[in-house]
Amino acid sequence: MFLSRVRLNPARAGARKFLLSPRAMHGAVTAAFVDGVPEPGGGGPRVLWRLDHNSRNEVYCYIVSPDRPDLTHVVEQAGWPTTQTWETRDYTPLLSRLEAGQTWAFRLTANPVHSIRRKDGEPTKVTAHRTPKHQLSWLLQRQEANGFEIVAKPQDRQRGPDDEYEVIVHDRRARRFGKVEPTGKQNRVPLVTATFDGRLKVTDPEALRRMLTTGLGRAKAYGCGLMTLAPAD
Structure with missing residues:
Protein backbone atom coordinates (compact mmCIF):
# COMPACT_ATOMS: atom_id res chain seq x y z
CA MET A 1 0.00 0.00 0.00
CA LEU A 95 -0.14 -0.25 8.99
CA SER A 96 2.03 -3.06 10.33
CA ARG A 97 2.92 -1.31 13.58
CA LEU A 98 -0.67 -0.69 14.70
CA GLU A 99 -1.30 -2.32 18.07
CA ALA A 100 -4.21 -2.41 20.50
CA GLY A 101 -4.04 0.38 23.06
CA GLN A 102 -2.13 2.86 20.87
CA THR A 103 -3.46 6.41 20.57
CA TRP A 104 -3.32 8.26 17.26
CA ALA A 105 -4.52 11.57 15.89
CA PHE A 106 -6.80 11.07 12.89
CA ARG A 107 -8.54 12.91 10.09
CA LEU A 108 -11.50 11.57 8.13
CA THR A 109 -13.75 13.12 5.52
CA ALA A 110 -16.95 11.11 5.23
CA ASN A 111 -20.48 11.08 3.85
CA PRO A 112 -22.59 10.49 6.99
CA VAL A 113 -25.98 9.12 5.94
CA HIS A 114 -28.80 7.00 7.31
CA SER A 115 -31.81 5.21 5.86
CA ILE A 116 -35.25 6.50 6.75
CA ARG A 117 -38.83 5.57 5.91
CA ARG A 118 -41.20 8.54 5.80
CA LYS A 119 -44.39 6.46 5.78
CA ASP A 120 -45.26 2.88 6.65
CA GLY A 121 -44.96 0.63 3.63
CA GLU A 122 -42.65 2.95 1.72
CA PRO A 123 -39.12 1.85 0.82
CA THR A 124 -36.30 3.33 2.85
CA LYS A 125 -34.42 6.31 1.47
CA VAL A 126 -30.78 7.18 2.06
CA THR A 127 -30.63 10.64 3.64
CA ALA A 128 -27.65 12.70 4.74
CA HIS A 129 -27.02 13.72 8.34
CA ARG A 130 -26.70 17.51 8.32
CA THR A 131 -25.94 18.56 11.90
CA PRO A 132 -22.58 18.09 13.67
CA LYS A 133 -24.29 16.16 16.46
CA HIS A 134 -25.81 13.58 14.12
CA GLN A 135 -22.68 13.41 11.95
CA LEU A 136 -20.59 12.60 15.02
CA SER A 137 -23.16 10.04 16.13
CA TRP A 138 -22.75 8.39 12.72
CA LEU A 139 -19.01 8.02 13.33
CA LEU A 140 -19.41 6.75 16.89
CA GLN A 141 -21.79 4.04 15.70
CA ARG A 142 -19.06 2.67 13.41
CA GLN A 143 -16.02 2.79 15.66
CA GLU A 144 -16.30 -0.64 17.31
CA ALA A 145 -16.69 -2.56 14.03
CA ASN A 146 -13.70 -0.73 12.56
CA GLY A 147 -11.21 -1.35 15.34
CA PHE A 148 -11.03 1.99 17.15
CA GLU A 149 -12.71 4.16 19.73
CA ILE A 150 -12.74 7.94 19.88
CA VAL A 151 -10.91 9.16 22.99
CA ALA A 152 -13.27 10.56 25.61
CA LYS A 153 -12.52 13.88 27.29
CA PRO A 154 -12.11 14.11 31.06
CA GLN A 155 -15.23 15.62 32.58
CA ASP A 156 -13.40 18.74 33.72
CA ARG A 157 -12.53 19.54 30.09
CA GLN A 158 -16.03 19.09 28.71
CA ARG A 159 -17.80 22.32 27.82
CA GLY A 160 -21.28 20.84 27.50
CA PRO A 161 -23.31 17.68 26.82
CA ASP A 162 -22.11 17.56 23.19
CA ASP A 163 -18.40 17.91 24.06
CA GLU A 164 -17.74 14.41 25.37
CA TYR A 165 -15.09 13.28 22.88
CA GLU A 166 -11.75 14.53 21.59
CA VAL A 167 -13.01 15.20 18.09
CA ILE A 168 -14.26 18.17 16.12
CA VAL A 169 -16.60 18.14 13.14
CA HIS A 170 -15.76 20.85 10.60
CA ASP A 171 -15.57 21.73 6.90
CA ARG A 172 -19.17 20.58 6.48
CA ARG A 173 -20.22 20.86 2.85
CA ALA A 174 -23.34 20.25 0.78
CA ARG A 175 -22.96 20.38 -2.98
CA ARG A 176 -24.30 19.07 -6.25
CA PHE A 177 -22.20 18.12 -9.25
CA GLY A 178 -22.90 16.77 -12.70
CA LYS A 179 -22.71 13.10 -13.63
CA VAL A 180 -23.38 11.53 -17.02
CA GLU A 181 -25.13 8.15 -16.78
CA PRO A 182 -24.22 5.25 -19.15
CA THR A 183 -27.46 6.04 -21.02
CA GLY A 184 -26.19 9.53 -21.73
CA LYS A 185 -28.60 11.19 -19.33
CA GLN A 186 -27.13 13.96 -17.17
CA ASN A 187 -27.92 13.98 -13.46
CA ARG A 188 -27.05 16.27 -10.58
CA VAL A 189 -25.53 14.25 -7.73
CA PRO A 190 -26.06 15.59 -4.18
CA LEU A 191 -23.20 15.07 -1.74
CA VAL A 192 -23.00 16.06 1.94
CA THR A 193 -19.62 15.69 3.61
CA ALA A 194 -18.04 16.38 6.99
CA THR A 195 -14.44 16.27 8.17
CA PHE A 196 -13.55 14.80 11.56
CA ASP A 197 -10.31 15.66 13.37
CA GLY A 198 -9.58 13.99 16.69
CA ARG A 199 -7.81 11.28 18.65
CA LEU A 200 -8.58 7.57 18.66
CA LYS A 201 -7.44 4.47 20.51
CA VAL A 202 -6.78 1.24 18.61
CA THR A 203 -9.02 -1.61 19.81
CA ASP A 204 -8.66 -4.12 16.95
CA PRO A 205 -5.56 -3.55 14.77
CA GLU A 206 -6.68 -5.88 11.98
CA ALA A 207 -10.11 -4.26 11.67
CA LEU A 208 -8.52 -0.80 11.69
CA ARG A 209 -6.00 -1.78 9.00
CA ARG A 210 -8.85 -3.09 6.87
CA MET A 211 -10.80 0.16 7.23
CA LEU A 212 -7.75 2.32 6.48
CA THR A 213 -7.29 0.54 3.14
CA THR A 214 -10.94 0.02 2.13
CA GLY A 215 -12.55 3.19 3.48
CA LEU A 216 -15.39 4.08 5.81
CA GLY A 217 -18.93 4.81 4.67
CA ARG A 218 -20.31 5.72 1.28
CA ALA A 219 -19.23 7.96 -1.63
CA LYS A 220 -15.65 6.69 -1.66
CA ALA A 221 -15.31 7.50 -5.37
CA TYR A 222 -16.11 11.11 -4.52
CA GLY A 223 -13.44 11.78 -1.90
CA CYS A 224 -15.04 10.23 1.18
CA GLY A 225 -13.98 7.41 3.50
CA LEU A 226 -10.21 7.97 3.72
CA MET A 227 -8.95 8.13 7.31
CA THR A 228 -5.31 9.04 7.91
CA LEU A 229 -3.36 8.72 11.15
CA ALA A 230 -0.58 10.80 12.71
CA PRO A 231 1.30 10.66 16.01
CA ALA A 232 -1.05 11.79 18.76
CA ASP A 233 1.45 14.32 20.12
Missing part, protein backbone atom coordinates in the same frame (compact mmCIF):
# COMPACT_ATOMS: atom_id res chain seq x y z
CA PHE A 2 1.07 3.57 -0.72
CA LEU A 3 0.15 6.97 0.73
CA SER A 4 0.56 9.91 -1.63
CA ARG A 5 0.11 13.66 -1.31
CA VAL A 6 -0.05 16.34 -4.01
CA ARG A 7 -0.66 20.05 -3.47
CA LEU A 8 -3.17 21.83 -5.68
CA ASN A 9 -2.87 25.45 -6.81
CA PRO A 10 -6.35 27.01 -6.43
CA ALA A 11 -5.34 29.87 -8.76
CA ARG A 12 -5.26 27.47 -11.73
CA ALA A 13 -8.34 26.56 -13.76
CA GLY A 14 -7.54 22.85 -13.53
CA ALA A 15 -7.43 22.96 -9.75
CA ARG A 16 -10.70 24.89 -9.55
CA LYS A 17 -12.32 22.22 -11.73
CA PHE A 18 -11.11 19.46 -9.38
CA LEU A 19 -12.22 21.38 -6.29
CA LEU A 20 -15.70 22.06 -7.64
CA SER A 21 -16.39 18.57 -9.00
CA PRO A 22 -15.62 15.39 -7.02
CA ARG A 23 -16.33 13.52 -10.25
CA ALA A 24 -13.52 15.38 -12.04
CA MET A 25 -11.12 14.77 -9.13
CA HIS A 26 -12.08 11.09 -9.14
CA GLY A 27 -11.23 10.92 -12.84
CA ALA A 28 -7.83 12.51 -12.23
CA VAL A 29 -7.04 10.06 -9.42
CA THR A 30 -8.14 7.08 -11.51
CA ALA A 31 -5.90 8.21 -14.37
CA ALA A 32 -2.86 8.03 -12.06
CA PHE A 33 -2.73 4.22 -12.33
CA VAL A 34 -1.52 2.59 -15.51
CA ASP A 35 -3.64 -0.52 -14.99
CA GLY A 36 -6.67 1.33 -13.65
CA VAL A 37 -8.10 0.99 -10.15
CA PRO A 38 -9.55 -2.14 -8.52
CA GLU A 39 -13.29 -2.53 -8.89
CA PRO A 40 -15.25 -1.75 -5.69
CA GLY A 41 -16.40 -4.76 -3.72
CA GLY A 42 -14.71 -7.94 -2.64
CA GLY A 43 -13.36 -6.41 0.57
CA GLY A 44 -9.84 -5.85 -0.78
CA PRO A 45 -7.80 -2.64 -0.71
CA ARG A 46 -9.03 0.08 -3.03
CA VAL A 47 -8.00 3.55 -4.14
CA LEU A 48 -9.17 6.21 -1.69
CA TRP A 49 -8.66 9.95 -1.89
CA ARG A 50 -9.42 13.07 0.13
CA LEU A 51 -9.07 16.82 -0.30
CA ASP A 52 -7.74 18.72 2.72
CA HIS A 53 -8.56 22.45 2.70
CA ASN A 54 -6.03 23.62 5.29
CA SER A 55 -6.50 27.25 4.23
CA ARG A 56 -7.79 29.15 1.22
CA ASN A 57 -4.50 28.70 -0.63
CA GLU A 58 -3.30 25.42 0.89
CA VAL A 59 -5.15 22.43 -0.52
CA TYR A 60 -3.77 18.90 -0.64
CA CYS A 61 -5.09 15.73 -2.23
CA TYR A 62 -4.24 12.58 -0.26
CA ILE A 63 -4.41 9.18 -1.93
CA VAL A 64 -4.14 5.68 -0.46
CA SER A 65 -3.67 2.98 -3.07
CA PRO A 66 -2.47 -0.60 -3.60
CA ASP A 67 -0.20 0.59 -6.45
CA ARG A 68 2.17 3.53 -6.75
CA PRO A 69 0.48 6.41 -8.63
CA ASP A 70 1.90 8.69 -11.31
CA LEU A 71 0.43 12.13 -10.63
CA THR A 72 2.28 14.00 -13.37
CA HIS A 73 -0.98 15.04 -15.04
CA VAL A 74 -2.40 16.42 -11.77
CA VAL A 75 0.71 18.54 -11.17
CA GLU A 76 0.69 19.78 -14.77
CA GLN A 77 -3.01 20.67 -14.76
CA ALA A 78 -3.55 21.83 -11.20
CA GLY A 79 -0.25 22.22 -9.34
CA TRP A 80 3.13 23.92 -9.66
CA PRO A 81 4.81 21.90 -12.45
CA THR A 82 8.12 23.81 -12.39
CA THR A 83 8.67 23.90 -8.62
CA GLN A 84 6.71 21.10 -6.90
CA THR A 85 5.91 17.49 -7.53
CA TRP A 86 4.09 14.93 -5.38
CA GLU A 87 5.12 12.71 -2.47
CA THR A 88 4.53 8.94 -2.25
CA ARG A 89 5.50 6.81 0.72
CA ASP A 90 5.21 3.13 1.53
CA TYR A 91 2.15 2.85 3.78
CA THR A 92 2.87 -0.68 4.94
CA PRO A 93 5.25 0.18 7.85
CA LEU A 94 2.61 2.34 9.53
Whole structure:
Protein backbone atom coordinates (compact mmCIF):
# COMPACT_ATOMS: atom_id res chain seq x y z
CA MET A 1 0.00 0.00 0.00
CA PHE A 2 1.07 3.57 -0.72
CA LEU A 3 0.15 6.97 0.73
CA SER A 4 0.56 9.91 -1.63
CA ARG A 5 0.11 13.66 -1.31
CA VAL A 6 -0.05 16.34 -4.01
CA ARG A 7 -0.66 20.05 -3.47
CA LEU A 8 -3.17 21.83 -5.68
CA ASN A 9 -2.87 25.45 -6.81
CA PRO A 10 -6.35 27.01 -6.43
CA ALA A 11 -5.34 29.87 -8.76
CA ARG A 12 -5.26 27.47 -11.73
CA ALA A 13 -8.34 26.56 -13.76
CA GLY A 14 -7.54 22.85 -13.53
CA ALA A 15 -7.43 22.96 -9.75
CA ARG A 16 -10.70 24.89 -9.55
CA LYS A 17 -12.32 22.22 -11.73
CA PHE A 18 -11.11 19.46 -9.38
CA LEU A 19 -12.22 21.38 -6.29
CA LEU A 20 -15.70 22.06 -7.64
CA SER A 21 -16.39 18.57 -9.00
CA PRO A 22 -15.62 15.39 -7.02
CA ARG A 23 -16.33 13.52 -10.25
CA ALA A 24 -13.52 15.38 -12.04
CA MET A 25 -11.12 14.77 -9.13
CA HIS A 26 -12.08 11.09 -9.14
CA GLY A 27 -11.23 10.92 -12.84
CA ALA A 28 -7.83 12.51 -12.23
CA VAL A 29 -7.04 10.06 -9.42
CA THR A 30 -8.14 7.08 -11.51
CA ALA A 31 -5.90 8.21 -14.37
CA ALA A 32 -2.86 8.03 -12.06
CA PHE A 33 -2.73 4.22 -12.33
CA VAL A 34 -1.52 2.59 -15.51
CA ASP A 35 -3.64 -0.52 -14.99
CA GLY A 36 -6.67 1.33 -13.65
CA VAL A 37 -8.10 0.99 -10.15
CA PRO A 38 -9.55 -2.14 -8.52
CA GLU A 39 -13.29 -2.53 -8.89
CA PRO A 40 -15.25 -1.75 -5.69
CA GLY A 41 -16.40 -4.76 -3.72
CA GLY A 42 -14.71 -7.94 -2.64
CA GLY A 43 -13.36 -6.41 0.57
CA GLY A 44 -9.84 -5.85 -0.78
CA PRO A 45 -7.80 -2.64 -0.71
CA ARG A 46 -9.03 0.08 -3.03
CA VAL A 47 -8.00 3.55 -4.14
CA LEU A 48 -9.17 6.21 -1.69
CA TRP A 49 -8.66 9.95 -1.89
CA ARG A 50 -9.42 13.07 0.13
CA LEU A 51 -9.07 16.82 -0.30
CA ASP A 52 -7.74 18.72 2.72
CA HIS A 53 -8.56 22.45 2.70
CA ASN A 54 -6.03 23.62 5.29
CA SER A 55 -6.50 27.25 4.23
CA ARG A 56 -7.79 29.15 1.22
CA ASN A 57 -4.50 28.70 -0.63
CA GLU A 58 -3.30 25.42 0.89
CA VAL A 59 -5.15 22.43 -0.52
CA TYR A 60 -3.77 18.90 -0.64
CA CYS A 61 -5.09 15.73 -2.23
CA TYR A 62 -4.24 12.58 -0.26
CA ILE A 63 -4.41 9.18 -1.93
CA VAL A 64 -4.14 5.68 -0.46
CA SER A 65 -3.67 2.98 -3.07
CA PRO A 66 -2.47 -0.60 -3.60
CA ASP A 67 -0.20 0.59 -6.45
CA ARG A 68 2.17 3.53 -6.75
CA PRO A 69 0.48 6.41 -8.63
CA ASP A 70 1.90 8.69 -11.31
CA LEU A 71 0.43 12.13 -10.63
CA THR A 72 2.28 14.00 -13.37
CA HIS A 73 -0.98 15.04 -15.04
CA VAL A 74 -2.40 16.42 -11.77
CA VAL A 75 0.71 18.54 -11.17
CA GLU A 76 0.69 19.78 -14.77
CA GLN A 77 -3.01 20.67 -14.76
CA ALA A 78 -3.55 21.83 -11.20
CA GLY A 79 -0.25 22.22 -9.34
CA TRP A 80 3.13 23.92 -9.66
CA PRO A 81 4.81 21.90 -12.45
CA THR A 82 8.12 23.81 -12.39
CA THR A 83 8.67 23.90 -8.62
CA GLN A 84 6.71 21.10 -6.90
CA THR A 85 5.91 17.49 -7.53
CA TRP A 86 4.09 14.93 -5.38
CA GLU A 87 5.12 12.71 -2.47
CA THR A 88 4.53 8.94 -2.25
CA ARG A 89 5.50 6.81 0.72
CA ASP A 90 5.21 3.13 1.53
CA TYR A 91 2.15 2.85 3.78
CA THR A 92 2.87 -0.68 4.94
CA PRO A 93 5.25 0.18 7.85
CA LEU A 94 2.61 2.34 9.53
CA LEU A 95 -0.14 -0.25 8.99
CA SER A 96 2.03 -3.06 10.33
CA ARG A 97 2.92 -1.31 13.58
CA LEU A 98 -0.67 -0.69 14.70
CA GLU A 99 -1.30 -2.32 18.07
CA ALA A 100 -4.21 -2.41 20.50
CA GLY A 101 -4.04 0.38 23.06
CA GLN A 102 -2.13 2.86 20.87
CA THR A 103 -3.46 6.41 20.57
CA TRP A 104 -3.32 8.26 17.26
CA ALA A 105 -4.52 11.57 15.89
CA PHE A 106 -6.80 11.07 12.89
CA ARG A 107 -8.54 12.91 10.09
CA LEU A 108 -11.50 11.57 8.13
CA THR A 109 -13.75 13.12 5.52
CA ALA A 110 -16.95 11.11 5.23
CA ASN A 111 -20.48 11.08 3.85
CA PRO A 112 -22.59 10.49 6.99
CA VAL A 113 -25.98 9.12 5.94
CA HIS A 114 -28.80 7.00 7.31
CA SER A 115 -31.81 5.21 5.86
CA ILE A 116 -35.25 6.50 6.75
CA ARG A 117 -38.83 5.57 5.91
CA ARG A 118 -41.20 8.54 5.80
CA LYS A 119 -44.39 6.46 5.78
CA ASP A 120 -45.26 2.88 6.65
CA GLY A 121 -44.96 0.63 3.63
CA GLU A 122 -42.65 2.95 1.72
CA PRO A 123 -39.12 1.85 0.82
CA THR A 124 -36.30 3.33 2.85
CA LYS A 125 -34.42 6.31 1.47
CA VAL A 126 -30.78 7.18 2.06
CA THR A 127 -30.63 10.64 3.64
CA ALA A 128 -27.65 12.70 4.74
CA HIS A 129 -27.02 13.72 8.34
CA ARG A 130 -26.70 17.51 8.32
CA THR A 131 -25.94 18.56 11.90
CA PRO A 132 -22.58 18.09 13.67
CA LYS A 133 -24.29 16.16 16.46
CA HIS A 134 -25.81 13.58 14.12
CA GLN A 135 -22.68 13.41 11.95
CA LEU A 136 -20.59 12.60 15.02
CA SER A 137 -23.16 10.04 16.13
CA TRP A 138 -22.75 8.39 12.72
CA LEU A 139 -19.01 8.02 13.33
CA LEU A 140 -19.41 6.75 16.89
CA GLN A 141 -21.79 4.04 15.70
CA ARG A 142 -19.06 2.67 13.41
CA GLN A 143 -16.02 2.79 15.66
CA GLU A 144 -16.30 -0.64 17.31
CA ALA A 145 -16.69 -2.56 14.03
CA ASN A 146 -13.70 -0.73 12.56
CA GLY A 147 -11.21 -1.35 15.34
CA PHE A 148 -11.03 1.99 17.15
CA GLU A 149 -12.71 4.16 19.73
CA ILE A 150 -12.74 7.94 19.88
CA VAL A 151 -10.91 9.16 22.99
CA ALA A 152 -13.27 10.56 25.61
CA LYS A 153 -12.52 13.88 27.29
CA PRO A 154 -12.11 14.11 31.06
CA GLN A 155 -15.23 15.62 32.58
CA ASP A 156 -13.40 18.74 33.72
CA ARG A 157 -12.53 19.54 30.09
CA GLN A 158 -16.03 19.09 28.71
CA ARG A 159 -17.80 22.32 27.82
CA GLY A 160 -21.28 20.84 27.50
CA PRO A 161 -23.31 17.68 26.82
CA ASP A 162 -22.11 17.56 23.19
CA ASP A 163 -18.40 17.91 24.06
CA GLU A 164 -17.74 14.41 25.37
CA TYR A 165 -15.09 13.28 22.88
CA GLU A 166 -11.75 14.53 21.59
CA VAL A 167 -13.01 15.20 18.09
CA ILE A 168 -14.26 18.17 16.12
CA VAL A 169 -16.60 18.14 13.14
CA HIS A 170 -15.76 20.85 10.60
CA ASP A 171 -15.57 21.73 6.90
CA ARG A 172 -19.17 20.58 6.48
CA ARG A 173 -20.22 20.86 2.85
CA ALA A 174 -23.34 20.25 0.78
CA ARG A 175 -22.96 20.38 -2.98
CA ARG A 176 -24.30 19.07 -6.25
CA PHE A 177 -22.20 18.12 -9.25
CA GLY A 178 -22.90 16.77 -12.70
CA LYS A 179 -22.71 13.10 -13.63
CA VAL A 180 -23.38 11.53 -17.02
CA GLU A 181 -25.13 8.15 -16.78
CA PRO A 182 -24.22 5.25 -19.15
CA THR A 183 -27.46 6.04 -21.02
CA GLY A 184 -26.19 9.53 -21.73
CA LYS A 185 -28.60 11.19 -19.33
CA GLN A 186 -27.13 13.96 -17.17
CA ASN A 187 -27.92 13.98 -13.46
CA ARG A 188 -27.05 16.27 -10.58
CA VAL A 189 -25.53 14.25 -7.73
CA PRO A 190 -26.06 15.59 -4.18
CA LEU A 191 -23.20 15.07 -1.74
CA VAL A 192 -23.00 16.06 1.94
CA THR A 193 -19.62 15.69 3.61
CA ALA A 194 -18.04 16.38 6.99
CA THR A 195 -14.44 16.27 8.17
CA PHE A 196 -13.55 14.80 11.56
CA ASP A 197 -10.31 15.66 13.37
CA GLY A 198 -9.58 13.99 16.69
CA ARG A 199 -7.81 11.28 18.65
CA LEU A 200 -8.58 7.57 18.66
CA LYS A 201 -7.44 4.47 20.51
CA VAL A 202 -6.78 1.24 18.61
CA THR A 203 -9.02 -1.61 19.81
CA ASP A 204 -8.66 -4.12 16.95
CA PRO A 205 -5.56 -3.55 14.77
CA GLU A 206 -6.68 -5.88 11.98
CA ALA A 207 -10.11 -4.26 11.67
CA LEU A 208 -8.52 -0.80 11.69
CA ARG A 209 -6.00 -1.78 9.00
CA ARG A 210 -8.85 -3.09 6.87
CA MET A 211 -10.80 0.16 7.23
CA LEU A 212 -7.75 2.32 6.48
CA THR A 213 -7.29 0.54 3.14
CA THR A 214 -10.94 0.02 2.13
CA GLY A 215 -12.55 3.19 3.48
CA LEU A 216 -15.39 4.08 5.81
CA GLY A 217 -18.93 4.81 4.67
CA ARG A 218 -20.31 5.72 1.28
CA ALA A 219 -19.23 7.96 -1.63
CA LYS A 220 -15.65 6.69 -1.66
CA ALA A 221 -15.31 7.50 -5.37
CA TYR A 222 -16.11 11.11 -4.52
CA GLY A 223 -13.44 11.78 -1.90
CA CYS A 224 -15.04 10.23 1.18
CA GLY A 225 -13.98 7.41 3.50
CA LEU A 226 -10.21 7.97 3.72
CA MET A 227 -8.95 8.13 7.31
CA THR A 228 -5.31 9.04 7.91
CA LEU A 229 -3.36 8.72 11.15
CA ALA A 230 -0.58 10.80 12.71
CA PRO A 231 1.30 10.66 16.01
CA ALA A 232 -1.05 11.79 18.76
CA ASP A 233 1.45 14.32 20.12
